[in-house]
Amino acid sequence: MRLHGKVAVITGAASGQGAAAARRFTEEGASVALLDWDGEQGAAMERELVDAGRTAAFYQLDISDEQAVADTIAAVHQRFGHLDVLFNNAGIGYSSNDTYTMTSVLNTPVAHWRKILEINLDGAANVTRHVLPVMIASGGGSIINNSSINAIVGMPGADAYTASKGGLVALTRVWAVDYGRKNVRVNCICPGSIRTPMMADAIKTPEDEAHFSNNLLGRMGTPEEIADIALFFASDESSYLTGVILPADGGWTAQ
Template identity: 50%
Template sequence: MKRFEGKVVIVTGGASGQGEAACRLFAAEGASVVVADWNGEGAARLADEIGGVALRVDVSQEVDVIAMIRLAETRFGRLDVLFNNAGVGHSESARFKMASIVETPGEDWDNILAINLKGCAMGCKHAIPLMVRGGGGAIVNNASIMGIAGVPGADAYSAAKGGMISLTRVLAVEWIEKGVRVNCICPGPVATGMTAPMMETEEGRREVIGLSPAGRVATSEEVAKVAVFLASDDASFVNGVILPVDGGWAAR
């Protein structure tokens, strides 16, 4: 029996990187997967490939998040798993970048918190009632090692990820009696579109890899497997955990 047979899973930021890897793993384990991403074309391509459903969503917009949860309800009648994975540190289209607080315009601060923290919060807000109606569920939030400790130069991003960690803890305590588990992963550097620009130069590569005692970045699959475990019944008594997936970075 596959672990997610008969289960409905939403992955935000599902079109690429860790989210894409998670969509593939959930689908391979029998789940009906909603691939939600602001890259609607990428989401549609992946959904076609894995037999899922795609939705163009900007997680910073509550109306989009409501539509995403409603899609799971109308199409499948339930929601078992939400992987709050969508996130950005820098964005060429929105023209903001990771920076120290004195270099971060207030508008960038708003955008970075809206996508990373509010997006996660709105996902939880609208997923939990549907999960409770179905008898329970599991939420996994994708934060970062930058939410655990101070890594200079990504101040708004780090604050947003720290907020996701606190939100995970409070929701885990609030909702476990109703059958909803809430956990959080904190990846170290992962080889995705997010780190790709830094990996182009020797200096950038040294900076990124220097974050990991393992001396390398993780693959998306290495991180996604941990998210899938936390979402599965194999983790049925795991709740409120903040789990580094970082090759030992947090152990230093």
């Protein structure tokens, strides 16, 4: 049990990569706080895990609301007593295109630009701001940021999303520097095309499928594959790793 006795906070835990990580972490012995804005799906995830005999608690939360984050992390701390792992997974992307425009800087309304950064970048900073003191007081831990290959190569057509994910890469490095001596490791996953609900709106034709499968392995990734990487970073198996920016993209960025 690679996470036996550990408490993990997972944002965006109700679906996709967050839900896969919640299942994987609890399989490996962690108690998990499930944070998500979707009350119905979040409650369903909690029931699934509890019915399987695992320890999980759901907290409905908009991570862009700093005060709500402070209150929620305080409640999680009170319930579990310590915090050892944070998976900053929550974010919006192509699945939110009907609400927030995913396009170039020239065509993205300012209000949409700000909201995308509020959720994807400020949200991760909000949660980290309140988890870090508890984690340090607990003796250290592991923070995993879920970014994107958009953060490390030029990918046209979603500039606010790209800016937010690039910010997570930069924060990974500086947090690793700032908190390494506090025994807090900070690493970052940069997924390529992962078959999640977030990608569903972007895959409507066989041509779309071929586009998102155009990597060295010839397929899209799965949420479970990202969850396994998050598990590695969360566990003591990665105890000598911090500040790592890891593409998980089927070799797309190697082409």
